[in-house]
Amino acid sequence: MKKLFTLVALLACFLGAKAEWVEDKAIDYSKFNAYPFMVMGFVPEWVDGVMTDLGGNYTYANKAEEDKKEEGKSSDVVVKTQNGTEYYRLASEGTWHQYIIATEVPMELDFTYTVKAVVRASADVSMNLQFGNWGALKETQVSIPASDDFQEVEWEVTGCLFSGSGFLCAQPNTAATIEWKSLTISHYQKEQRPTTWKEWLTSDGEGVIVESTPSAIPTYVGGAEFGSWPAWALEETDGVNINWRGDKSNEICAWSIVRGKNIDSDQTIDPITTPDGFEPVTAKPRPFPCEIMEDPDKAGNHLFVVKTTAADNPITDWQAWDNQFFIMSPRPWKTGDLVKISFKYKADAAATAQTQIHHKNPSHYKHYVGIGDVSFTTEWQEFSKEITFNDAQGSEDGGWCVAFNLNVDNKEPNTFYFDDLSMQTMVLDEGWFVASSNASTGIEYDYGTAVECVYDENEEAYVATVGTVGKKETWVNEVMISTKRGNDTAFKGATIKLDEAFKVDEWLAYKPATLAKIKLPVAGVWKISVAPEDGQIQFVKLEGEEAKEPVDIVTNPSVLVINGVERQPTSNEQPADPDKGIAEGTGQTWDNQFFIVANRVLEGGEKTVIEFDYVATAPAKVLTGTHAAPGDYRKGAFGDVEFTTEEQHLKKEYEIPSVGWDGSTVLTGMQSISFDMAVIKEANTYTIKNVKWYLANDTEGKTTENLINATGTDNFKVKIGAGNKVLPYGSETGIENVAAKSAKTSTAIYNLAGQRVANSFKGLVIKDGKKFVK
Numbered sequence: 001m002k003k004l005f006t007l008v009a010l011l012a013c014f015l016g017a018k019a020e021w022v023e024d025k026a027i028d029y030s031k032f033n034a035y036p037f038m039v040m041g042f043v044p045e046w047v048d049g050v051m052t053d054l055g056g057n058y059t060y061a062n063k064a065e066e067d068k069k070e071e072g073k074s075s076d077v078v079v080k081t082q083n084g085t086e087y088y089r090l091a092s093e094g095t096w097h098q099y100i101i102a103t104e105v106p107m108e109l110d111f112t113y114t115v116k117a118v119v120r121a122s123a124d125v126s127m128n129l130q131f132g133n134w135g136a137l138k139e140t141q142v143s144i145p146a147s148d149d150f151q152e153v154e155w156e157v158t159g160c161l162f163s164g165s166g167f168l169c170a171q172p173n174t175a176a177t178i179e180w181k182s183l184t185i186s187h188y189q190k191e192q193r194p195t196t197w198k199e200w201l202t203s204d205g206e207g208v209i210v211e212s213t214p215s216a217i218p219t220y221v222g223g224a225e226f227g228s229w230p231a232w233a234l235e236e237t238d239g240v241n242i243n244w245r246g247d248k249s250n251e252i253c254a255w256s257i258v259r260g261k262n263i264d265s266d267q268t269i270d271p272i273t274t275p276d277g278f279e280p281v282t283a284k285p286r287p288f289p290c291e292i293m294e295d296p297d298k299a300g301n302h303l304f305v306v307k308t309t310a311a312d313n314p315i316t317d318w319q320a321w322d323n324q325f326f327i328m329s330p331r332p333w334k335t336g337d338l339v340k341i342s343f344k345y346k347a348d349a350a351a352t353a354q355t356q357i358h359h360k361n362p363s364h365y366k367h368y369v370g371i372g373d374v375s376f377t378t379e380w381q382e383f384s385k386e387i388t389f390n391d392a393q394g395s396e397d398g399g400w401c402v403a404f405n406l407n408v409d410n411k412e413p414n415t416f417y418f419d420d421l422s423m424q425t426m427v428l429d430e431g432w433f434v435a436s437s438n439a440s441t442g443i444e445y446d447y448g449t450a451v452e453c454v455y456d457e458n459e460e461a462y463v464a465t466v467g468t469v470g471k472k473e474t475w476v477n478e479v480m481i482s483t484k485r486g487n488d489t490a491f492k493g494a495t496i497k498l499d500e501a502f503k504v505d506e507w508l509a510y511k512p513a514t515l516a517k518i519k520l521p522v523a524g525v526w527k528i529s530v531a532p533e534d535g536q537i538q539f540v541k542l543e544g545e546e547a548k549e550p551v552d553i554v555t556n557p558s559v560l561v562i563n564g565v566e567r568q569p570t571s572n573e574q575p576a577d578p579d580k581g582i583a584e585g586t587g588q589t590w591d592n593q594f595f596i597v598a599n600r601v602l603e604g605g606e607k608t609v610i611e612f613d614y615v616a617t618a619p620a621k622v623l624t625g626t627h628a629a630p631g632d633y634r635k636g637a638f639g640d641v642e643f644t645t646e647e648q649h650l651k652k653e654y655e656i657p658s659v660g661w662d663g664s665t666v667l668t669g670m671q672s673i674s675f676d677m678a679v680i681k682e683a684n685t686y687t688i689k690n691v692k693w694y695l696a697n698d699t700e701g702k703t704t705e706n707l708i709n710a711t712g713t714d715n716f717k718v719k720i721g722a723g724n725k726v727l728p729y730g731s732e733t734g735i736e737n738v739a740a741k742s743a744k745t746s747t748a749i750y751n752l753a754g755q756r757v758a759n760s761f762k763g764l765v766i767k768d769g770k771k772f773v774k
Contacts, residue, residue, distance in 0.1 A: 020188070020189065020191060021186060021188055022186060022187055022188070022189055023184065023185075023186045024105055024106050024107070024113070024185045024186055024187060025102055025104070025105045025106070025183075025184070025185045026182070026183070026184045026185075027101075027102055027182060027183045027184075028181075028182050029046075029049065029050065029051040029180055029181060029182060029183075030049035030050070030181065030182075032046065032051075032082060033046055033049075033082075034046055034079075034080050034081050034082045035051070035079075035081045035082060035099075036081070036082040037099070037100035037101075037102075037103055037167075038100055038103075039060070039081060039085070039087070039099075040098055040099060040100070040169075041059060041060065041097070041098070042058075042059065042060055042097040042098060042099045043060040043079050043081060043087050043089075043099070044099055044180070045079050045089075047179075050179045050180065050181055051101075051179070051180040051181075052177065052178070052179050052180075053097075053099065053170075053172065053177065053178040053179075053180070054177055055095070055097075055172070055174060055175040055176050055177055055178070056092055056094050056095030056096060056097050056172070056173070056174065056175050057091065057092060057175050058089050058090060058091060058092050059090050059092040059094075059097070060079060060087040060088065060089055060090065061087060061088045061090055062085065062086075062087055062088075063078060063086040063087055063088050064085075064086065066088060074088070075088035075089050075090055077089040083409070094586070095172075095173050095174055095175050096171070096172075096173045097171070097172060098169055098170065098171040098172075099169070099170060100167055100168065100169050100170075101117075101168050101169070101170050101180065101183060102167060102168040102183055102185065103165075103167045103372075104165050104167075104372060105165065105166050105167060105168065105185055106164075106165065106166075107131075107132065107133075107160050107162050107163060107164060107165070107166040108160060108163050108187075108189075108388075108488075108489045109160060109161070109162065109163045109388065109489055109492050109493060109514070109515060110159055110160060110492055110515055110668075111160045111187050111189065112156065112157065112158045112159070112160070112187060112188075113131065113156070113157045113160060113185055113186065113187045114154060114155070114156055114157075114185070114186050114187065115129070115131075115142075115154070115155045115156075115157060115168070115183070115184070115185050116152055116153070116154050116155075116183070116184045116186075117144075117152070117153050117155075117180065117182070117183050117184075118150050118151070118152050118180075118181040118182045118183075119144055119150065119151065119152075119153055119178060119179065119180050119181065120147055120148075120149065120150045120151065120178070120179045120181075121144040121145070121146050121147065121176050121177070121178045121179075122146065122176045122177040122178075123146045123174065123175075123176035124143065124144070124145055124146045124176075125143060125144040125146075125172055125174050125176050125178060126141065126142075126143050126173070126174075127141075127142060127143075127144070127170055127171055127172040127173065127174070128140070128141060128142075128170075128171040128173075129141075129142045129155060129157070129168065129169070129170060129171070130167075130168065130169040130171065131157045131160065131166065131168055132160060132161050132162035132166045132167075133162045133164060133165070133166045133167065133369055134368065134369070136161045136162035136369075136660070137161065137162075137169075138157055138158075138159060138160055138161045138162075139628075139632050140155065140156075140157050140158075141629075142155040144178065146176075150179070150181055159668045159669060161667075161668065163387065163388035163489055163493065164369065164371075164372075164387045164388065165371065165372035165385060165387075168183075168185070173723070189488075190448075190488070193448060193486060193487075195426050195427075195487070196209060196426070196427040197209070197210055197340060197424040197425070197426060197427065198210070198424060198425050198426075198427050199220065199422060199423070199424050200329055200330050200331060200423050200424065200425065201220065201221055201222040201253045201329075201330070201421055201422060201423050202219040202220060202221060202330075203219040203220075203221050203226075204219060205250065205251060205330030205331070206330075207331075207425070209427070210424065221253055222253055222343075222420055222421030222422050222423075223301075223302065223419060223420050223421070224254070224292045224302040224303060224304050224419070224421075225301075225302055226302075227292060227294075227302055228292055229252065229289045229292070232248070233248070233251075233252055233289045234288075234289060249328065249360060249361055249362065250328055250329065250330045250331070250360060250400060251330065252289050252328060253327065253328050253330075253421055253423075254289070254290035254304045254325070254326065254327060254328065254418065254421060255287040255288065255289060255290055255325075255326040255328060255362040255401075256287060256288060256289075256290040256291070256304075256306045256323075256324060256325050256326065257286075257287050257288075257321075257322075257323060257324040257362075257363060258306065258307065258308060258309055258323055259308065259309045259310070259311065259322040259323050259407070260309050261288075261309070286363065287324070287326060287362040287363050290304045290305070290306060290325065290326075290418075291304070291305045291306070291307070292304060292305070293305050295419075301419070302419075303417050303418065303419050304325075304417070304418040304419070304421070305415060305416070305417055305418075306323065306324075306325045306406060306415070306416045306418075307413070307414075307415045308322075308323035308406055308407065308413055308414050308415070308416065309323070309413055310411055310412050310413050311411060318407060318411050319407065320354055320405040320407050320408045321403075321405045321407065322407040323405075323406040323407045324362075324363070324403055324404060324405060324406060325353075325403075325404040325406060325416060325418065326358065326362040326363075326401045326402065326403050326404070327341065327343070327401055327402045327418075327421050327423060328362065328400060328401040329400050329401060329423050331400075332360065332398030332399065332400050333389040333398050333399045333400070333425070334389065334398050334494075335389060335493055335494055335512060335514065336388065336389070336482070336483070336484050336490050336491075336492075336493035336494025336514075337388070337389045337425055337426075337490070338386060338387075338388055338389075338425060338426035338428070338487060338489065338490050339386070339387050339388075339389055339423065339424070339425050339426075340384065340385070340386045340387075340422075340423075340424045340425075340426070341371055341383075341384070341385055341387070341402060341422070341423055341424075342382070342383060342384035342385075342420070342421075342422045342424075343382075343383055343418055343419065343420055343421045343422065344380055344381070344382050344383070344418065344419040344420050345374065345376060345380070345381055345383060345416070345417065345418050345419075346376060346377065346378060346379055346380045346381065346416075346417050347376035347377070347378065347414055347415060347416045347417065348378065348414055348415040349378070349412070349414050350375075350376060350377050350378065351375075351376045351406065351408070351409060351414055351416075352373055352374070352375050352376070352408050352409050353373065353374045353376065353404040353405055353406050353408060353416075354370070354373055354404070354405040354408050355370030355371045355372060355373070355374065355402055355403065355404055355405070356368055356369075356370045356402070356403045356405070357369065357370050357389075357399040357401075357402065357403070358399070358400065358401045358402075358403045359399070359400055359401075360400040360401075361400075362401055362403070363403075365403070366399055367399070370402055370403065371383075371385050371387060371402055372385065373408075374404065376416065380419075386426075388489050388490065388493050389493075404416075426486070426487060426490065427486075428484045428485060428486040428487060428490050429452070429484065429485040429486050430483060430484060431452055431453065431462070431483065431485075432452070432453035432462045432464070432481065432482075432483060432530050432532075433450035433451065433452055433453065433464075433481070433482050433483075433484070433485040433491070434450055434451045434453065434464045434466055434479055434480070434481050434528055435447050435449075435450040435451075435479065435480045435482070435491065436451075436466040436467070436476035436478065436479045436480075437476060437477075437478045437479075438475060438476045438477050438478065438523055439478075440477070440523070441473065441475070441523075443474075443476060445480060447480075447482075447485065447487075447488045447491040447492070448485070448486070448488070450480075450482065450485050450491065451464045451465070451466055452464065452485070453528070453529075453530055456529070459529055460531065461529040461530055461531040461538070462529070462530045462531075462532070463527065463528070463529045463530075464527075464528050465525065465526070465527045465528070465542065466479060466525070466526050466528065467524060467525035467526060467542075467543070467544075468525065469525050469542055469543050470543075474525070475523040475524050475525060475543075475544055475545075476520070476523060476524075476526070477519070477520045477522065477523040477524075478517055478518065478519050478520060479517075479518050479520065479526070479528065480492070480495050480516065480517055480518070481495060481496050481516075481518065481528070481530070481537070482494045482495045482496075483496075492514065492515045493514050493515075494512075494514075495512075495513055495514065495515060495516040496510045496511065496512055496513060496516060496537070497510060497511060497513035497516035497518065497604070497605050497658060498510055498518060498537070498605060499511045501607055501696065502518070502519070502520075502521060502539070504521065504539060504540070504541055504547070505538070505539075505540055506538065507531070507534075507536040507537070507538050508536060508537055508538065508539075509535055509536055510535060510536065510537050511535070513604075513658060513659070514659070515668070516604070516605070516658065517603055519603060519606075520539065521547055521548065521704075522541070522544050522545035522546065522547055522548065523544055523545050524541050524542070524543050524544015524545055525541070525542040525543040525544060526539055526540065526541055526542065526544075527539075527540040527542055528540075548704050550697055550699050550702035550703060550704055551702065551703060551704070551705075551706070552701065552702065552703075553692055553694050553701060553702065553703050553706065554692065554694075554706045554708075554709075554710040555690050555691070555692050555710070556690070556691045556692070556708055556709060556710060556711065556712075556715070557689065557690060557711075558689065558691070558711075558712070558713050558716070559687065559689045560594070560687065560688045560689060560691075560713070560716055560729060561685060561686070561687050562592070562594045562677060562685070562686045562687075562688070562718055562720075563683070563685050563720065564592035564677045564678060564683060564684045564685070564686060564720070565591075565592060565683050565720060565721050566681060566682055566683040567587040567588070567591040567592070567678045567681055567721075567722065568585055568586050568587035568591075568722070569585035569586075569587050569681065570585045570586075570587045570588065570589070571584050571585045571586075572585070573585050573587070573681070586722070587678070587681065587722070588678065588722065589623060589676045589678050589679045590623075590633075590674070590676045590678065590719075591678040591719075591721055591722045592676075592677040592678040592719065592720055592721065593630075593674055593675060593676055593677060593678075593718065593719040593726075594674070594675040594677060594686070594688065594716070594717075594718055595627065595630040595672050595673065595674050595675070595716065595717040595718070595719075595726065596610070596672065596673045596691060596693060596708065596715060596716060597630060597671055597672045597708075597715050597716070597717060598671050598672070598693065598707040598708065598715070599707055599708060599709065599715070600671070600707070601628075601668075601669050601670065601671050602656045602670045602671060602707075603656065603658075603670075604656050604657055604658020604659070604667055604668075604670065605655065605656065605658055606655070606656045606695065607653065607654075607655050607656075607695065607696040608653075608654050608655070608656065608693060608694065608695055608696060608707065609651065609652070609653055609654065609692070609693070609694055609695075609696050609703075610638070610650070610651075610652050610654050610673065610691075610692070610693050611649070611650060611651045611652075611690075611691070611692040611693075612649075612650055612688050612689065612690055612691040612692070613647055613648070613649050613650075613688070613689050613690045614641065614643060614647070614648055614649075614650060614686070614687065614688050614689075615643065615644070615645065615646065615647040615648070615686075615687050616643035616644065616645065616684055616685060616686045616687065617645065617684055617685040618645070618680070618682065618684050619642075619643060619644050619645065620643045620677070620679060620680045620684050620686075621640050621641070621642055621643070621679045621680070622640065622641040622642075622643055622675050622676060622677055622679060622686070623636075623640055623675070623676040623679060624636065624637035624638055624639060624640070624641060624673060624674065624675055624676075625637050625673070625674040625676065626656070626657055626667070626670055626672070626673065626674075627670070627671070627672035627673070627674050628668075628669035628670060628671055628672065629669075629671065629672065630672045630674065630717045630719075630726045631719070631726045632669075632672075633674065634657070634660060634667050634670065635657045635660050635667065637654060637673050637674070638652045638653075638654045639652075641675065643686060653696060654673070656670050657670065672717075673693075691708065691715075691716075692706075692708075693706075693707040693708045693715075694706045694707055695707070713728070713729045713730055714728075716728075716729035717729060
């Protein structure tokens with residue numbers, strides 16, 4: 001107890017007196033009798049109320065789908081999930097597998113979370129834990145010590161990359177058995193200022209401040225109490241509703257699409273007259289204002305109703321979005337907006353709906369991250385969720401509506417009911433606000449008290465000063481500049497970043513970003529001027545440290561030899577052929593890797609230069625990637641490197657990425673460049689030497705910072721062969737070909753053509769380098 005009290009006290013001091021412990025999600029697996037989450041090729045089984053991972057010894061195949069095949073897979077064990085789906089349990093030769101351990105977890109951008117699991121493992125387990133949502137996953141390496149009894153293990157996930165409803169995914173690479181009893185996800189957070197919400201589903205589309213429930217708003221339309229839509233909303237041209245893509249689409253709070261109905265098979269949309277630039281298409285479903293009916297169980301109450309239809313062939317001819325419902329906002333949401341969506345819902349038959357974000361026009365898909373899955377039952381339920389909108393596409397129209405895909409797992413006709421629709425946004429300060437920090441002196445970001453920029457007519461810009469002249473203890477060396485204040489998450493979601501290299505006293509271009517931190521060249525008192533109309537910002541030092549003088553660029557002369565072993569065929573090189581007993585190839589281009597690791601974590605937008613000499617014993621393409629720690633891949637780096645048998649010199653400008661491939665995933669902790677050296681299947685020897693990695697600078701031969709050491713190999717890592725184990729260069733497998741070592745424990749078998757085959761294959765095979773008849 002003393003240890004816990006000390007931890008709480010220290011955290012309280014660190015975060016401030018008003019910090020509080022928040023439990024975000026608690027799961028007791030004994031309340032389930034089968035796996036309740038989405039299946040990703042592996043199905044944990046239930047043994048006496050315990051979720052049991054039987055290790056990579058098994059894989060699982062959907063029984064219904066396998067039974068349809070001419071030669072379906074068979075198993076003595078059939079495993080059921082919570083929704084009744086059956087899977088065959090099949091023997092597996094691998095160890096890597098993955099499965100969800102928690103869903104619907106409230107998450108906030110850049111927060112640090114504590115995950116506590118009551119768990120038991122038959123052997124020591126090291127696994128990757130994914131935390132977040134698709135496209136915005138924070139990956140953390142965690143461990144579970146072997147034990148005979150259940151124990152509580154605790155993991156910390158720092159720098160969450162997602163805001164909204166997320167999940168946790170376990171990715172063990174082990175044959176050990178892992179048994180899960182319970183899980184709790186929590187975080188410490190500073191107290192936020194009281195929130196004020198503005199309801200937008202009103203008859204005039206103007207926001208109204210609410211204190212408690214939308215029913216307090218006289219003009220509220222989300223309850224469908226007006227009884228029917230106005231005539232203009234139902235107007236048709238050649239059977240097509242003409243308002244779904246017009247200026248009035250946002251005046252209707254509920255739209256729907258039903259399979260087989262409202263299809264304009266001969267209509268083509270003109271992109272010139274379409275407000276959001278929709279491409280010309282034909283045979284596209286067009287939404288209609290949702291049907292309204294009186295509640296049969298409550299006289300005088302009205303409901304929004306979607307009566308879905310089934311596909312002609314429910315096995316193959318269907319999509320999750322064949323039947324849809326939309327909640328439309330009268331205004332767009334921009335990045336950083338905090339939106340609260342609530343409604344009541346039920347259906348004639350149990351079903352699950354996926355949700356998405358769409359543009360102003362219903363059915364114009366924008367982004368797959370909506371408000372999470374919604375599980376309908378035959379009883380009324382209430383839904384309420386807060387999301388921080390993140391405009392992944394960066395389009396001007398923002399996000400306008402939530403789309404419900406009603407045909408996910410219920411291909412039979414069904415009727416869905418919605419009532420009391422509400423769409424509210426958090427009322428925040430809007431303008432330009434600057435939060436600042438200096439980690440070396442203990443000055444932490446305080447978003448709630450961020451300095452507001454005030455318009456200066458002489459400068460024609462919004463101006464603020466951070467730090468106090470004459471007080472060195474107030475000097476700062478990093479800032480975050482946002483267009484919103486009043487909530488930490490909103491502040492982080494509406495920041496800006498520089499679009500060019502930092503220069504003192506000059507006007508610099510900027511652009512919107514999420515969680516963007518601008519490093520100042522030195523600690524001091526800084527005047528910051530923002531000119532939004534010009535998209536420019538200026539930094540002027542009023543007092544502070546002397547600017548760092550450029551230094552010579554250092555060259556690490558180490559000769560780095562990477563012996564890439566021959567890999568297995570990829571799935572493209574060797575597709576599965578059950579008739580011949582050939583298993584799908586398991587090789588990957590990253591089965592052999594080399595890493596260059598910077599001496600510090602780099603911020604998104606920092607401009608660097610990478611240089612080295614390189615040669616190989618055989619020509620080969622090498623792919624490059626950006627990692628946090630080596631092995632924690634985030635995004636591509638600076639393209640391909642073409643190795644030949646003649647030595648070459650590479651020099652590339654390399655800007656550290658701040659967002660992932662989808663434009664919304666915020667990348668933090670970038671520190672490594674990876675080189676995938678298994679693009680070719682054959683073994684190869686790669687040599688890299690005279691490595692330089694430094695910050696870009698205008699002065700030739702100079703830099704403000706060298707990112708790697710001038711001597712030694714501490715900045716280099718390797719991974720030789722398949723698996724996840726990254727090792728220091730020069731360690732046991734760093735410069736040795738390990739094909740013979742790994743073959744001793746291999747259970748894989750191959751035909752005479754070198755193709756990996758299943759255990760059921762009959763004939764002459766090769767195993768452990770030896771031929772025999774099977």
